Amino acid sequence: MDWRTKLLDPKPQARQDYASLATPVYRGSTVVFEGQAAVTDDWRQAENGYSYGLYGTPTTLELASRIAGIEGARETFIVPGGQAAIALIYLSYCKAGSHALVPYSAYGPNKAMAEGLMRGLNVEVEPYDPLIGAGISALIRDNTALIWCESPGSVTMEIQDVPAIVAAAHAKGVAVALDNTYAAGVMFDAFAHGVDVSMQALTKYVGGHSDLLLGSVSARGDAAYAKLGPIYQQLGLAVSPDDCSLALRGLQTLAVRLDALEKATMKVALWLADHALVKDVYHPALPSCPGHDIWKRDFTGATSVFSFTFKDDIPAEHVVSFINALKVFRIGMSWGGVNSLAVVYPGLDRPTQDFGGRIVRLNIGLETPTDLIADLEDAMAVMATTL
């Protein structure tokens, strides 16, 4: 063979029996088949063999099967982010003329998709009170195709009675999807509580270091798997095997990180709960969090995100100066990484409550809690001098 042809020889020359403890990073779009008869284009790669990199290389499928194993799923799909996971679920369950229900405490971009893309496709997504419980039954219509739960809710942290919602939904043949990002897929057992499809932003706790974006969609059984798979294929939700490799590494330290984060977060939350300028602390392990009793019943722990409100006489501008005075806490969205973050929600949209720009969300990282508390104390002192 000419050297030019040799350059393109795809057959490995090195020994292939390297039994690494780490999952190799398989990059690749094309899969070569044994013969023409074996050529397929099938998203069910875990069962039917590899067909195309779009549905995942072995690195992606390793991450998928680890998540499925941890969550107790029939199968898990890995997608480019938590928001892509939300899109996959909407588009798998809803079609023109469908009705869906979403708690008004849901992740903002979920509601934006409901009002934007889904409305444009003639799917009506109706917001509901996250604390509705069994009362959801009254909102279910003949064309209801999907009920979303997210527990705790984004920013306002309402814990939902997921088993009651599931019972009402299943009595009328409606599927329930859960955004289980807060619980990292482990602190709340979605499938033991009857949920049909569970998603998480792996970006948060599984990644754990603010350096990747990935999502997972886990199907409880065959019905959900069969609904999600074809849409997953049609949308072409491919992910990078390098990101999957980082997520696989993140899984190895997830337990120790969650343990440390839970303890540190509790310390900061309890300190805030005692502070003279603080009105309420919305941390699931504290009775001041809406749905706290349900958290005690259904969850095995808390993680690192919570919110608190300042007392009513504190003007919104002072809350902004508090945020700007923080030095250890960084100002930023997202969470689940090693750094503590703070952000105020000046225009938080809730139908029954007006927080007046006084609700702050914190993500606690792996810094020493006494340093975090000192940082909050200093920033509160700055705020108090401007009062």
Ligand SMILES: *Cc1c(COP(=O)(O)O)cnc(C)c1O
């Ligand atoms: C961050 C987040 C998402 C979206 O995840 P991305 O990976 O950033 O797209 C979805 N749901 C919740 C509750 C989140 O906090």
